[in-house]
Amino acid sequence: MVREKGSAVVFSSLVLLVAVVFYVYARASQTDLSGDRYSLTARFISANGLHVGADVQLAGVPVGRVTDIVLDPVMAVANVRFTVDRALSLPNDSAVVIGSATMTSDNSLMIQPGKAKDRLTAGAVITNAQEAVSLEQQVSNYIFGNGGLPSDSAP
Missing domain, CATH: 1.20.5 (Single alpha-helices involved in coiled-coils or other helix-helix interfaces)
Known part of the structure; x- marks a missing residue:
């Protein structure tokens, strides 16, 4: 016994x-155990599909991690805080997009660098942010062109 x-x-x-x-x-x-990163924030209308701990990518290469997603009740937007490698010097007009490299992978935050000479500093807020496009919208865009929605590039 x-x-x-x-x-x-x-x-x-x-x-x-x-x-x-x-x-x-x-x-x-x-958790970001490295001290070689700095924090940025992006404002999204919807952060649907993104989660804390998701990769931040630039040209398909992981360069950081999403650290926090909170709702701003005054502006009714999602503030997504993330870190990027300190070695990166991103232009002020850079954009961020929620997306995934494949249909089966998790969503990540993808940085699209701009062309401005001024650079983002630690704690900066990126307002040029696009939320993820749903699978239904992607299929509709594929079948019907733009899904019957007015084009942003129309004159």
Whole structure:
């Protein structure tokens, strides 16, 4: 009987240890442990499909991570805070888009660098932000051109 209790304690301890290791790994992968990054904020009408911990990409290369998504109740927009590598010097007119490289991958925040000479500084707010396009809208755009919506590029 003592032997059964001992093996149950050992097995339970092992399961608990594995759970703790997994938790620490999960938290570390969602946290920016590097001090070589700076924070920016983007304002979206909708941050649907984006989550804290999502990659921030530039030219398909991960350069940061989404750290916070909060609703601004006054302006009724989603403020998405994210970090990027300090080595990046992004132009002031850069844009951000919520999207994914493939239809099966998670959404990420994609940076589209602008051409301005002035650069974004730590804590800057990017207002040129586009939310993700739904799968239904993508299919409609493919079948019907622009889905019957007025074109933004029309004169």
